[in-house]
Amino acid sequence: MLSRVANTLYWMARYVERADNLARLIDVNRHLLLDNETLGSDRIADFWRPIILCTGDEELFQSIYPETHGEDVIRFLTDDPRNVSSIASCIAQARESARTVRDQISDEMWEEINALHLFVRSDEAAYLLKEAPPRYYERIRRSVATFLGISATSHTRDEGWEFMQLGRHLERADKTTRFLDTTSYLPDDGQGGIGAPGMLHWTAILGSCGALGAFRAAHHRFDVEGALSFLVFSRNFPRSVRYCADRVDECIHLISGSPRGGFLNEAERVSGRLLADLNYGNAQDAMALGLHPYLDGLQERFNRIGELIFETFVLMPEMFESQRSMQQRGHDALTAWQEQQQQQ
Amino acid sequence: MLEGYLPDAFFDEMFLPDGTVRPHCAPLLERISGLDQNDFMARKATCELYFLTQGVTFNVYHDSQGSERIFPFDPVPRVIPANEWEHLESGLTQRITALNLFLHDIYHDQQILKDGIIPRSFIEQARHYRPEFRGIDVPADIYIHICGSDLIRDEKGEWLVLEDNGRCPSGASYLLENRKALKRVFPDLFDTSSVRSVDSYPLEVLEMLRHIAPRKSGNPVCVLLTPGCHNSAYFEHCYLAREMGIEIVEGRDLVVRDNVVYMRTTRGLERVDVIYRRIDDDFIDPVVFRKDSVLGVPGIMNAYRAGNVALANAVGTGVADDKAIYAFVPDIIRYYLAQEPILQSVPTYLAAKDDDLRYILDHLPELVVKATNESGGYGMLMGPAACKTEIAEFRERIIADPTNYIAQPVVSLSRCPTWCDEGMEGRHVDLRPYIIYGETPRIVPGGLTRVALKKGSLVVNSSQGGGSKDTWVLRQ
Numbered sequence: 005m006l007s008r009v010a011n012t013l014y015w016m017a018r019y020v021e022r023a024d025n026l027a028r029l030i031d032v033n034r035h036l037l038l039d040n041e042t043l044g045s046d047r048i049a050d051f052w053r054p055i056i057l058c059t060g061d062e063e064l065f066q067s068i069y070p071e072t073h074g075e076d077v078i079r080f081l082t083d084d085p086r087n088v089s090s091i092a093s094c095i096a097q098a099r100e101s102a103r104t105v106r107d108q109i110s111d112e113m114w115e116e117i118n119a120l121h122l123f124v125r126s127d128e129a130a131y132l133l134k135e136a137p138p139r140y141y142e143r144i145r146r147s148v149a150t151f152l153g154i155s156a157t158s159h160t161r162d163e164g165w166e167f168m169q170l171g172r173h174l175e176r177a178d179k180t181t182r183f184l185d186t187t188s189y190l191p192d193d194g195q196g197g198i199g200a201p202g203m204l205h206w207t208a209i210l211g212s213c214g215a216l217g218a219f220r221a222a223h224h225r226f227d228v229e230g231a232l233s234f235l236v237f238s239r240n241f242p243r244s245v246r247y248c249a250d251r252v253d254e255c256i257h258l259i260s261g262s263p264r265g266g267f268l269n270e271a272e273r274v275s276g277r278l279l280a281d282l283n284y285g286n287a288q289d290a291m292a293l294g295l296h297p298y299l300d301g302l303q304e305r306f307n308r309i310g311e312l313i314f315e316t317f318v319l320m321p322e323m324f325e326s327q328r329s330m331q332q333r334g335h336d337a338l339t340a341w342q343e344q345q346q347q348q
Numbered sequence: 349m350l351e352g353y354l355p356d357a358f359f360d361e362m363f364l365p366d367g368t369v370r371p372h373c374a375p376l377l378e379r380i381s382g383l384d385q386n387d388f389m390a391r392k393a394t395c396e397l398y399f400l401t402q403g404v405t406f407n408v409y410h411d412s413q414g415s416e417r418i419f420p421f422d423p424v425p426r427v428i429p430a431n432e433w434e435h436l437e438s439g440l441t442q443r444i445t446a447l448n449l450f451l452h453d454i455y456h457d458q459q460i461l462k463d464g465i466i467p468r469s470f471i472e473q474a475r476h477y478r479p480e481f482r483g484i485d486v487p488a489d490i491y492i493h494i495c496g497s498d499l500i501r502d503e504k505g506e507w508l509v510l511e512d513n514g515r516c517p518s519g520a521s522y523l524l525e526n527r528k529a530l531k532r533v534f535p536d537l538f539d540t541s542s543v544r545s546v547d548s549y550p551l552e553v554l555e556m557l558r559h560i561a562p563r564k565s566g567n568p569v570c571v572l573l574t575p576g577c578h579n580s581a582y583f584e585h586c587y588l589a590r591e592m593g594i595e596i597v598e599g600r601d602l603v604v605r606d607n608v609v610y611m612r613t614t615r616g617l618e619r620v621d622v623i624y625r626r627i628d629d630d631f632i633d634p635v636v637f638r639k640d641s642v643l644g645v646p647g648i649m650n651a652y653r654a655g656n657v658a659l660a661n662a663v664g665t666g667v668a669d670d671k672a673i674y675a676f677v678p679d680i681i682r683y684y685l686a687q688e689p690i691l692q693s694v695p696t697y698l699a700a701k702d703d704d705l706r707y708i709l710d711h712l713p714e715l716v717v718k719a720t721n722e723s724g725g726y727g728m729l730m731g732p733a734a735c736k737t738e739i740a741e742f743r744e745r746i747i748a749d750p751t752n753y754i755a756q757p758v759v760s761l762s763r764c765p766t767w768c769d770e771g772m773e774g775r776h777v778d779l780r781p782y783i784i785y786g787e788t789p790r791i792v793p794g795g796l797t798r799v800a801l802k803k804g805s806l807v808v809n810s811s812q813g814g815g816s817k818d819t820w821v822l823r824q
Contacts (some may be wrong), residue, residue: 005613005614006595006597006601006611006612006613006614007601007612007613007614008598008600008601008612009595010614100577103403103577103582103583103586104577104586106403106583106586106587106590107586107587107589107590107595107596114402114403115401115402118401118402118403119401122400122401163614259614317614318614320612320616338640338642339642339643340578342575342631342641342642342643343575343576343578343579343643344575344578344579344580345575345579345627345628345630345631347516347517347518347579347580347581347584347626348496348513348515348516348517348518348669
């Protein structure tokens with residue numbers, strides 16, 4: 005498989021997953037707010053701030069909206085074209101990736117992602133977002149679910165599939181840690197400390213991950229230890245960090261062809277080590293380190309794995325002296341003009 | 349649906365001058381007449397939605413929204429009876445055979461110049477002539493592997509060749525997608541038993557690519573080289589690559605080592621044998637052609653010269669579809685094949701010839717003037733439709749650079765019933781069949797019928813407000 009194509013499939017899957025996670029995050033937070041109708045506008049802003057912080061776009065947000073209002077955050081995260089990480093932007097990028105590698109994916113996959121893109125840009129979407137937001141977010145989640153279902157039933161289990169799985173699970177693992185991390189940014193409790201996340205908050209986070217039922221069935225308590233045990237260390241819940249890390253490790257080995265449990269390249273080494281930490285770790289360890297530093301550490305390791313995958317399978321530095329041509333080609337005027345050359 | 353439709357003074361594809369239907373169109377007319385107008389319009393909208401959801405769109409350049417548009421589609425098909433198609437097939441086969449012999453000669457001994465059939469200066473001034481490639485043999489001696497000749501019909505209905513697109517002809521995906529859309533949305537209009545299928549196009553192209561592979565053993569690796577996903581024809585590139593089951597590559601995916609072309613895969617380098625390139629000569633190799641090309645593959649021309657990779661189409665074919673050389677094609681056919689041309693060309697005046705120049709300058713308001721190095725309907729003067737300032741401006745340009753201009757009388761293209769806002773009206777059409785030259789020249793029975801949607805307009809290019817139709821070639 006062409007390296008560029010593998011890279012594009014990886015990012016297509018990541019962007020789809022990112023859009024889905026954002027939709028979940030916003031929708032659940034909106035529900036939470038409904039239970040807190042007595043909150044003043046300051047408190048509402050505090051309530052949303054963690055979400056902006058955990059997606060890492062605070063600077064951009066503040067430059068666009070100097071004051072935080074709930075509605076602003078929702079717009080910013082949902083369909084603000086100025087935010088390259090908004091749901092609409094993620095879907096546009098996923099769709100552009102799909103368009104670029106359209107010959108590699110099934111017709112039905114293309115139709116679904118294109119339909120989602122057309123929906124997000126439609127008047128219907130604007131209307132729903134204004135009048136019935138839950139239906140808007142549900143549409144997105146359903147379309148993503150359809151896309152995943154179609155992919156699962158129509159895509160050959162080849163390298164391209166593994167690259168999509170890689171992108172999806174790395175993104176999912178990262179987002180699960182970020183859901184948990186919202187607790188680190190909870191507003192001041194009025195006594196100079198950080199507000200403690202209560203049951204309501206844990207319920208919201210588990211809801212974001214679609215994990216409430218599974219969580220109850222696993223008989224955990226709605227506290228930090230229970231949430232961590234389930235969302236980070238669960239062996240079999242498909243959004244837990246450990247589950248995702250296991251899939252990532254499996255995919256890298258399937259792509260390189262080397263057996264699991266060892267490593268032939270740096271990506272395999274770092275991923276295997278992370279998986280071992282998760283396999284043998286538990287919630288107490290994480291809490292001893294402090295929730296935020298622990299989650300931050302996980303995110304850094306996911307990023308590192310992402311970089312190593314790119315270097316190992318796309319750049320292949322040991323084979324090329326010059327990396328000029330595989331880097332993202334800048335889209336300057338000269339390139340644009342050349343790319344737009346006439347076809348007879 | 350077609351009540352009150354007037355063929356006027358033009359050749360109409362569906363009706364005789366007295367308003368009765370041409371016999372080969374009678375079954376189609378009957379089916380169209382059976383449709384309800386509102387139903388027709390609703391289904392036309394369904395077609396448009398189909399193109400949108402399929403992503404059968406082209407990018408509009410210089411549009412900051414990055415918007416994509418569909419190529420307007422008219423559901424009324426254009427029908428070509430079997431005997432006319434036979435005539436076109438033999439004419440086009442003759443033409444491409446002669447053009448290939450011409451290219452081989454131009455890039456080898458240049459006998460045709462020595463014999464004085466074409467003045468040497470016309471070749472040397474042709475913008476797409478590549479003297480760097482004289483003396484190089486190309487696989488199977490084929491130069492134009494895919495040709496998209498534009499055909500038109502004059503007021504008597506005679507078929508004429510308007511131009512030969514022998515570099516990177518585009519539009520074949522629309523030929524296939526138009527048929528798909530029509531079958532899907534107007535199944536009751538479609539007559540499976542009498543319309544010949546066009547589905548084999550991608551396989552015919554693949555067959556041709558495999559035929560020209562330099563390495564005969566094993567399974568040759570064919571790829572499609574695209575300028576990138578911002579090109580207006582990117583949809584088509586992807587579509588064809590998918591239909592053929594070959595990789596679509598950008599220049600940065602390819603590397604040349606020791607005069608062999610490889611692509612970069614997740615498992616290292618893989619050798620490439622045949623490249624169906626949709627990039628112009630100018631951009632294909634920064635070492636040989638444009639130094640600033642960021643789309644090309646450095647060194648690919650050396651691999652090509654060494655015979656390690658085949659390109660379709662070959663380098664330098666543009667000299668055969670040059671607008672000035674066009675005037676010599678009938679002579680080229682006579683010279684190489686000792687036959688009279690089966691398909692006529694449009695009379696052409698070359699501003700580079702003194703007599704012709706005088707004629708052109710005296711008759712500007714009646715002529716179509718074209719710049720020899722432009723395509724896509726750009727750099728053109730439509731004499732009868734132009735105002736005085738435009739004509740004066742073109743006169744200056746022609747005088748300043750006569751070798752760059754040719755002129756032709758206006759041919760009033762044939763018309764075909766087309767759905768317009770006020771109902772069915774006649775609109776001018778042309779036809780682009782696709783000739784694939786592998787082991788032998790083959791033509792898929794059909795083509796892209798382009799239609800000028802603006803009332804009275806003779807310009808069918810998509811960049812200038814053109815649309816397209818499905819083209820039916822009948823079995824009998």
